[in-house]
Amino acid sequence: MTKVSMTVNGRAVSGDVEDRTLLVSFLRETLGLTGTHVGCDTTQCGACVVHMDGKPVKACTVLTGQAEGAEITTIEGLAKGDELHPMQAAFREHHGLQCGFCTPGMIMMGVDIVRRHGASLDEKTIRHELEGNICRCTGYHNIVKAIQAVAEGSEVAEAAE
Amino acid sequence: MYATTYHKASSLDDAVAKLGGAEDGKFLSGGQTLLATMKQRLAAPTDLVDLTKIPELKGITLDGDTVTVGAASTHYEVHSSDAVKSAIPALAALAGLIGDPAVRNMGTMGGSVANNDPAADYPAALVGLNATVHTNKRALSADDFFTGMFETALEEDEVIVKISFPAPEKAGYEKFRNPASRYAMCGVMAVKLKDGSVRVAVTGAGSDGVFRVPEMEQALAANWSPDAVASITVSPDDMIGDLHGSPEYRAHLVTVMAKRAVAAAG
Numbered sequence: 001m002t003k004v005s006m007t008v009n010g011r012a013v014s015g016d017v018e019d020r021t022l023l024v025s026f027l028r029e030t031l032g033l034t035g036t037h038v039g040c041d042t043t044q045c046g047a048c049v050v051h052m053d054g055k056p057v058k059a060c061t062v063l064t065g066q067a068e069g070a071e072i073t074t075i076e077g078l079a080k081g082d083e084l085h086p087m088q089a090a091f092r093e094h095h096g097l098q099c100g101f102c103t104p105g106m107i108m109m110g111v112d113i114v115r116r117h118g119a120s121l122d123e124k125t126i127r128h129e130l131e132g133n134i135c136r137c138t139g140y141h142n143i144v145k146a147i148q149a150v151a152e153g154s155e156v157a158e159a160a161e
Numbered sequence: 162m163y164a165t166t167y168h169k170a171s172s173l174d175d176a177v178a179k180l181g182g183a184e185d186g187k188f189l190s191g192g193q194t195l196l197a198t199m200k201q202r203l204a205a206p207t208d209l210v211d212l213t214k215i216p217e218l219k220g221i222t223l224d225g226d227t228v229t230v231g232a233a234s235t236h237y238e239v240h241s242s243d244a245v246k247s248a249i250p251a252l253a254a255l256a257g258l259i260g261d262p263a264v265r266n267m268g269t270m271g272g273s274v275a276n277n278d279p280a281a282d283y284p285a286a287l288v289g290l291n292a293t294v295h296t297n298k299r300a301l302s303a304d305d306f307f308t309g310m311f312e313t314a315l316e317e318d319e320v321i322v323k324i325s326f327p328a329p330e331k332a333g334y335e336k337f338r339n340p341a342s343r344y345a346m347c348g349v350m351a352v353k354l355k356d357g358s359v360r361v362a363v364t365g366a367g368s369d370g371v372f373r374v375p376e377m378e379q380a381l382a383a384n385w386s387p388d389a390v391a392s393i394t395v396s397p398d399d400m401i402g403d404l405h406g407s408p409e410y411r412a413h414l415v416t417v418m419a420k421r422a423v424a425a426a427g
Binding site for chain 1: 162163165193196199260261341
């Protein structure tokens with residue numbers, strides 16, 4: 001067992017884990033943050049996407065030790081109290097989900113896609129950028145619409161500044 | 162995953178010492194292949210020595226006509242680097258075709274190169290661009306570095322520190338991706354170096370890993386155009402055959418991707 005420490009959703013956390021413990025297991029089982037899902041467990045589906053030092057990673061393929069000292073943001077860390085993050089609100093508004101299993105990863109990736117591309121984001125780019133996030137219910141249509149809406153909203157926000 | 166012990170190396174010497182002290186240790190970089198392999202219990206190293214915090218393995222620089230990429234640079238860092246984009250845009254574009262955005266934030270050039278997956282993209286880039294692999298012991302040309310499927314010239318305790326690329330006159334990479342894994346069914350890097358020499362390197366197709374196509378190189382040296390390679394074919398005898406495509410299919414792809422790579426290079 002090794003003691004690991006990191007910051008998760010702005011809170012300093014630590015825990016004693018086996019070295020083989022994956023970051024997603026540490027988040028779910030040690031910290032009880034079960035919003036991050038395990039879908040395929042083979043780095044393909046993206047249900048486990050969290051942000052590590054500001055960048056999306058697949059938490060099923062990161063050892064807890066690799067995240068030592070890092071700043072982690074999970075789906076639980078997006079909302080401000082009762083106020084949903086704009087990406088969460090857009091997924092609700094556009095019904096960007098059916099069963100909801102892939103949604104935490106979709107939203108974490110969506111946040112990063114908008115951050116990297118900003119208001120220039122088009123539908124083709126969104127679909128391409130989602131290649132590492134798999135949804136088996138929706139056909140992606142409303143997921144893409146939700147992400148596009150946030151990108152367009154960021155255009156409004158920039159124009160207002 | 163079987164039990165393992167995780168170490169963080171603070172320096173190259175520390176990495177070698179920690180690996181030397183392990184019963185059956187492995188160096189770990191981004192882990193996007195190694196951890197996946199360990200989870201399937203296809204690999205079970207007793208120890209992992211994480212190289213990504215070693216200062217010498219970090220950073221990407223452009224010095225004159227040479228781009229140097231620290232081995233622990235992620236695919237995203239290569240893809241978004243101004244140095245790479247300005248000197249070798251084809252390499253920046255290639256890095257953006259590996260895996261998916263989240264994988265590109267963890268996976269590294271050094272890790273990919275050391276693994277030498279026959280369907281990985283970087284081997285074609287290194288061989289095509291005539292890169293040099295700098296380790297903690299020596300410098301190796303890409304031609305000498307890759308020795309076969311999942312095989313390299315690296316010794317057990319040898320660490321890739323950085324990889325240097327000469328900025329080419331022109332270069333293009335075209336990849337036919339497996340739509341599920343995003344690995345190359347066939348990827349071709351076509352390069353004209355500033356000394357006038359031409360190199361064509363193929364990944365994903367060869368049963369012995371990355372390979373060059375001398376007939377295409379000669380044809381392109383005489384006439385740099387897609388037409389020059391259109392009638393040059395490779396033998397299916399040397400190609401991979403699996404559920405994704407037969408050797409004949411991959412041999413056909415080599416010519417098609419080579420034409421496109423030359424066209425992309427301009």
